[in-house]
Amino acid sequence: MSGEFNLIDRYFSHRQENRSDVQLALGDDCALLTVPTGYQLAVSTDTVVLGVHFLADANPADIAYKALMSNISDLAAMGATPAWLSMAISMPKFAQEVENNATLGTDDWFTENWLEAFCDSMFTLANQHNLQLIGGDTTNGPLTITFTIQGFVPSGQAMTRSGAKLGDWLYVSGNLGDSQAGLEVILDPSKSNRPHAQYLVQQHFRAQSRINFSQSLRGLASSCIDISDGLTSDLLHILKRSNVSARLNIDALPVSIQSCDFYGSMAQAQQAALTSGEEYELCFTVPDQYKTEVDKLEATSNENFAKAYCIGRIIAHPELTQQPEIQLYLDDKLLNSNNSSKLLTGFDHFKS
Amino acid sequence: MSGEFNLIDRYFSHRQENRSDVQLALGDDCALLTVPTGYQLAVSTDTVVLGVHFLADANPADIAYKALMSNISDLAAMGATPAWLSMAISMPKFAQEVENNATLGTDDWFTENWLEAFCDSMFTLANQHNLQLIGGDTTNGPLTITFTIQGFVPSGQAMTRSGAKLGDWLYVSGNLGDSQAGLEVILDPSKSNRPHAQYLVQQHFRAQSRINFSQSLRGLASSCIDISDGLTSDLLHILKRSNVSARLNIDALPVSIQSCDFYGSMAQAQQAALTSGEEYELCFTVPDQYKTEVDKLEATSNENFAKAYCIGRIIAHPELTQQPEIQLYLDDKLLNSNNSSKLLTGFDHFKS
Known part of the structure; x- marks a missing residue:
């Protein structure tokens, strides 16, 4: 120009x-x-x-x-x-x-x-x-x-989307849902009176990537993706590339105290965590033999607030479809497809 | 999306x-x-x-x-x-x-x-x-x-804009001006009756870069740039980066037979060659010790139509300005600044 x-x-x-x-x-x-x-x-x-x-x-x-x-x-x-x-x-x-x-x-x-x-x-x-x-x-x-x-x-140590294997444990690297809560405040100013609204808006604009934490996962994680579109969307990329399915325990999803207060309950915050985008936490899978080592990363990470939270496991495809699928569990019970769909396509308080 | x-x-x-x-x-x-x-x-x-x-x-x-x-x-x-x-x-x-x-x-x-x-x-x-x-x-x-x-x-063999030295010879890698002539036809349909008009339009849209030829210049050329904005504009980048000036012999500029026919004379075609853009020929400088070797490239290049044409020499800055400058020569005579400006800011038949 x-x-x-x-x-x-x-x-x-x-x-x-x-x-x-x-x-x-x-x-x-x-x-x-x-x-x-x-x-x-x-x-x-x-x-x-x-x-x-x-x-x-x-x-x-x-x-x-x-x-x-x-x-x-x-x-x-x-x-x-x-x-x-x-x-x-x-x-x-x-x-x-x-x-x-x-x-x-x-x-x-x-x-x-x-x-x-x-x-x-x-x-x-x-x-x-x-x-x-x-x-x-x-x-x-x-x-x-x-x-x-x-x-x-x-060379040879990069984590890709295609390495997840049956029996691997499913992890995320930190709290999910803050970005979603912040976005809701931006889109609906009536929510700015809720607890921690401004903190969550800030989290939406200034989410941090996991450059340091991810380097400690090299050699341990079998696959990895960053959560930019939302946990379930991004996890599906791993599942398709690796040709496996996953069990995801909703009540194991890590959420912040601020998000719980904002949504009014931990359960609702965990639902938000399923689809919250632009958070840049990592979603990754870990072979059983490395689980103990990865669980220790909770305490030894040199990056603030980054820990490894186990939220499920890699499983075979459902018999009926034989396609990559996320099976959502709550209280150790498989949600029926109707309830799963509701959760995966966004949550009610966001639509209202 | x-x-x-x-x-x-x-x-x-x-x-x-x-x-x-x-x-x-x-x-x-x-x-x-x-x-x-x-x-x-x-x-x-x-x-x-x-x-x-x-x-x-x-x-x-x-x-x-x-x-x-x-x-x-x-x-x-x-x-x-x-x-x-x-x-x-x-x-x-x-x-x-x-x-x-x-x-x-x-x-x-x-x-x-x-x-x-x-x-x-x-x-x-x-x-x-x-x-x-x-x-x-x-x-x-x-x-x-x-x-x-x-x-x-x-490693270490890349040609940059900053290596031209006093006394280096100034070269281009092939005919200049076809792209300019083609553009004139596109902008002024009345020129489509001139000789080779469609050939020149094609040259404008499908000019070729000098990937192969440039590799034969490594170790010989002291500086190099591709001609995308026009010879004089791009040569000035070399001069500024290398903190030198240049003598450029207009009547040494290589032009195609088609361009000569289109413009009606070799002199006019050579004027067009000064500012014709998007041709992707190379403009480069060569230390005296490599001149003979580079001149031979005219015959031995493995890429069609690419040759080394010597069009001038790197000189010291003019005494008065002490700034990087292109001094245009015609018939071995320095053009006065008035005539040079006319040539460097575009040519009359393009403006009319």
């Missing part, structure tokens, strides 16, 4: 220290990088679009945080360490002060301040993960941001 | 053979890849946006070709070999046949046929370069496509 080089200089260059594995970053035709010996490269791409993933009045710092964190979380799902980031940003022209107070265009909210706040938030999060911006593209267009993130994982 | 997995399955999966350095491609949280020992990774990102880089009535096969070729060309500029591709595509919902012939929306041109033609073209070009699609993202939104391309270069 016109002035692209000025923009890059002002907002994207000289914001970070150079990693030793980056021989050339912004400003040439390509970045030049070195992957350490004995490591595989893990690569993931995510796009967020104005009007689809966020609205014009959203806080640009929140948008940057969530877009980048969901990308970082993809690395966590594989047990990889973040290293390099490319960013493509299409954006409208900046709204300018208009001398005669003429009406500004529809993009009058898009200012240099917006971009500055976005970049500050992005670089803060990137620096926390030793993640260096190594390239990208800046164009005119409807506001759209694509991150491509790269990280390292010791 | 809704139906994302079906889309990915239908259009993007199972289209290519698996490279041996790709351990996991589409369908998990990340791709898993191995860079060969002794090589650096070269990474570049490019975005094209509907209404900015192409129009709704453009041929989707041409759009895919140009977007991907410009990305491949970034690897050529460094002397790198293509390997992996990530693609993020935001797109409107497909226009559907409407039962009652109701008026379709503004995006009625965007159909599954469009996406299919785009993908066919993209995969054809990718396969020609042994370039594997390893991941991406598919979202709803205004049509925007971001490619992130990765390639390998032997």
Whole structure:
């Protein structure tokens, strides 16, 4: 775009220290990088679009945080360490002060301040993960941001979605449901009087990925995914890729005290935990032989609040369908399909 | 987006053979890849946006070709070999046949046929370069496509923009100006009666990058860039990064017979060659000690039509300004700044 080089200089260059594995970053035709010996490269791409993933009045710092964190979380799902980031940003022209107070265009909210706040938030999060911006593209267009993130994982030790086996235990890495509760407050201001409403909104905007915890799972977990669309949706990806089914004990789902207070009961909070999205906790499976070791991770993790909670087990497909399926259990009893469907398609207090 | 997995399955999966350095491609949280020992990774990102880089009535096969070729060309500029591709595509919902012939929306041109033609073209070009699609993202939104391309270069042998030195010879890798001539025909249909008009339009849409030729320059060229914005614009990037100036002999610029016929004289064709964009020839500099070897590349290149044409030399900054500058020479005479400006800001027959 016109002035692209000025923009890059002002907002994207000289914001970070150079990693030793980056021989050339912004400003040439390509970045030049070195992957350490004995490591595989893990690569993931995510796009967020104005009007689809966020609205014009959203806080640009929140948008940057969530877009980048969901990308970082993809690395966590594989047990990889973040290293390099490319960013493509299409954006409208900046709204300018208009001398005669003429009406500004529809993009009058898009200012240099917006971009500055976005970049500050992005670089803060990137620096926390030793993640260096190594390239990208800046164009005119409807506001759209694509991150491509790269990280390292010791060769052969990445956790994929396809390794779950019959008899493996099913785990999640932390409390689920806070993000859902926060979203409900955002969508329905009448809920902002409920206990911990603002705390939960904050959890929705600033959920944390499990980069450190996931690295302690390498060699122990047989499969792993990050929970971005909701536990049941994401677990189904593991089940399909691994060609197995799962028993999931709803009353074993970890939930926060704040979510329990917000929903009024632990049972309701646990129902919310089934489908709450954008939390970036991990869902993973563990062979029986490693269960004791993984259970100990509850106490020894070096990342706040991350623990391994056993919530079920990998089982054979139901005889009738022979398809990957999640069987929901409550009080050690299998829910009938009618009740399961209600839980899996969202919960009543959200629809009302 | 809704139906994302079906889309990915239908259009993007199972289209290519698996490279041996790709351990996991589409369908998990990340791709898993191995860079060969002794090589650096070269990474570049490019975005094209509907209404900015192409129009709704453009041929989707041409759009895919140009977007991907410009990305491949970034690897050529460094002397790198293509390997992996990530693609993020935001797109409107497909226009559907409407039962009652109701008026379709503004995006009625965007159909599954469009996406299919785009993908066919993209995969054809990718396969020609042994370039594997390893991941991406598919979202709803205004049509925007971001490619992130990765390639390998032997460690320490990449050509950058910053290595040009005083006395180095200035080269380009092939004829310049065809793309500009083709664009003029597209923008001004009255020119379609000129000689070779359709050939030149085709050259505009299907310019080729110099992946093979660039690899033969490794170890010989001191700096290199691909010509995407136009020779003088791109050469200036080398000059600024290397902190040198250049003498450029306009009458040494290589042009095609077709371009000469189209413009009516070699002199006019050479003027067009100064600013013609999106051609993907290389502009590079060569230390005197390697000049003889590089000149031989004219005959021994294994890529059609690629040769090394010496068009000038790297010189010190003009005494007055001490800034990077291109000094244009015609018939061995320095053009005065007035005439140079005219040439560098575009040519008259394009403006009229």
